[in-house]
Amino acid sequence: MKWQGRRKSSNVDDRRGMSGPGRSRGGINPLLLGPLIRLLFSKTGLIIVGIFLVFSFATGNNPLSLIGNLFFGSSGQAVSSAPYQGTEEENELADFSATILASTEDVWNQLLPDYRDPTLVLFTNSVASACGSASSATGPFYCPGDEKLYLDLSFFYEMEKQLNAPGDFAQAYVIAHEVGHHIQKITGISDKVQRLRGQLSKTEYNKYSVRLELQADFLAGVWAHHSQQMTQMMETGDLEEALNAANAIGDDRLQRQSSGRVVPDSFTHGTSEQRMRWFKKGFETGDLSQGDTFSANPL
Secondary structure, X not given: OOOOOOOXXXXXXXXXXXXXXXXXXXXXXXXXXXXXXXXXXXXXXXXXXXXXXXXXXXXXXOHHHXXXXXXXXXXXXXXXXXXXXXXXXXXXXXXXXXXHHHHHHHHHHHHOOOOOOOEEEEOOOEEEEOOEEXXXXXXXXXXXXXXXXXXXXXXXXXXXXXXXXXXXXXXXXXXXXXXXXXXXXXXXXXXXXXHOOOOOOHHHHHXXXXXXXXXXXXXXXXXXXXXXXXXXXXXXOHHHHHHHHHHHOOHHHHHHHHHOOOOHHHOOXXXXXXXXXXXXXXXXXXXXXXXXXXXXXXX
């Protein structure tokens, strides 16, 4: 892909390097611990504590909480303002992801008059979202509760090494697929499917989940179609990279690799063939009216 030098989205929340969900980077510097203790028990320190006590009684706040927030931040840890220092390769992946997100913004703002941009959250190991806490093992996901995409960049390494799905356009497909779920959220489709969860058996609900995921694949293809018309970012072999990635994460293939058997009733994302076909349909047509996976028969 010819992505370098293009616009990067400003809707990126970079939480890489944080120690856990909702926590601040870093901790208290041990070199400062001694001086801090001496300050607290000095005459000046006692005056400061007294001021905090008077203020806390006047406002009704917990004095210990106020002191803790002063020195440690609201999480109870000392806040470090030092930016996360990723490897050169990881930082390039972060720039790439921000560039692809910008491309989705350009396309969908043109195609959908009421489109609102989602936020991409980059994280390491684990993250907290409106949908709950998640680890890297969850893989990339979209949370409709806060309209954010969550991505641990290590997933791209797993795609290459474990799933045998390398390539920058394969990575772009992953981001575009999650943006597809955002489109389903703002158009009300995902909410309709979610309301069925308590009304259907697990097997029946899985069928709707498959149709939701295949539509997100189709929408990723629509993005690729219009992005190519607008920017000509794609190069020879890029389409094949995306199709290979769609093939690698089909339910049937993943089940066969993990257990040696395939259980169609447990499918939640679709077969490899279905995922490739719906992405390719979106790419070839670029026509949103062609993506009604909920009415398609056969799927």
